[in-house]
Amino acid sequence: MNPKKLAAEKAVEFIEDGMVVGLGTGSTAYWAIQKIAQRINEGLRIRAVASSRDSEELANKLGIPIVPFSEIEFIDITIDGADEVDTHFNLIKGGGGALVREKILAINSKRFFVIVDESKRVEHLGQFPLPVEIVHFAVNLTINKLKELGCNTRIRMRNDKEYITDNGNIIVDCTFEKIVEPIELNKQINLIPGVVDNGLFTRMVSSLIVGYNDGNVMIFDQP
Ligand SMILES: O=C(CO)[C@H](O)[C@H](O)COP(=O)(O)O
Numbered sequence: 001m002n003p004k005k006l007a008a009e010k011a012v013e014f015i016e017d018g019m020v021v022g023l024g025t026g027s028t029a030y031w032a033i034q035k036i037a038q039r040i041n042e043g044l045r046i047r048a049v050a051s052s053r054d055s056e057e058l059a060n061k062l063g064i065p066i067v068p069f070s071e072i073e074f075i076d077i078t079i080d081g082a083d084e085v086d087t088h089f090n091l092i093k094g095g096g097g098a099l100v101r102e103k104i105l106a107i108n109s110k111r112f113f114v115i116v117d118e119s120k121r122v123e124h125l126g127q128f129p130l131p132v133e134i135v136h137f138a139v140n141l142t143i144n145k146l147k148e149l150g151c152n153t154r155i156r157m158r159n160d161k162e163y164i165t166d167n168g169n170i171i172v173d174c175t176f177e178k179i180v181e182p183i184e185l186n187k188q189i190n191l192i193p194g195v196v197d198n199g200l201f202t203r204m205v206s207s208l209i210v211g212y213n214d215g216n217v218m219i220f221d222q223p
Helices: 003-012 029-041 053-062 099-107 139-147 182-190
Strands: 020-023 047-050 075-080 109-117 130-134 152-155 170-175 195-198 207-211 217-221
Touching (some): 003 029, 003 075, 003 207, 020 029, 029 053, 029 075, 029 109, 075 099, 099 109, 099 130, 099 195, 139 152, 182 195
Parallel strands (some): 020 047, 020 075
């Protein structure tokens, strides 16, 4: 069985009637959204907030009621994937370009469930290039400042054009050799003028749900 699907479906078991639910983005979150739709068809009543236009479109198609960010005061549960998870449950996210909205959902959620297959677990973050969302008009200046932190940078492209986020910005993928102090690095990056946010999610995860290729699924609470 698909380990991403296994992890996603386990997380959806934690959703209860009346909750406000944050919907993640990506191929793992996709399975969570599918399962939520199934539970709604069986009678579950929730309101959902989507972390991207893609997830919102999928939710609309499946009949999941979506409310805008401006209409909610809190989120009960957010379920989302990750590109890497270290041993302290720090994450790299943003492979799908939705990191800004995803971080807003994660930090405002009473519980933040991260769903991954076993390949996403790492000792130290950094094999996956860290996505940083920046404003477009100061691209070179902002990239110079990012490079001063010791990374190689690459502007994300799609179909030979700069990839534009749902917020109208661009993404710079930053390759660090190894991220040993993600909490500090997160602060340093976000102090650079021109940076909107970056894909380091530190100290946010309530529970990590890992799907394994052998069909097992495990839940780990924040250490
Ligand atoms: O952060 C994300 C999107 O911005 C995704 O959660 C992350 O890229 C993992 O994606 P997938 O579940 O497809 O492996």
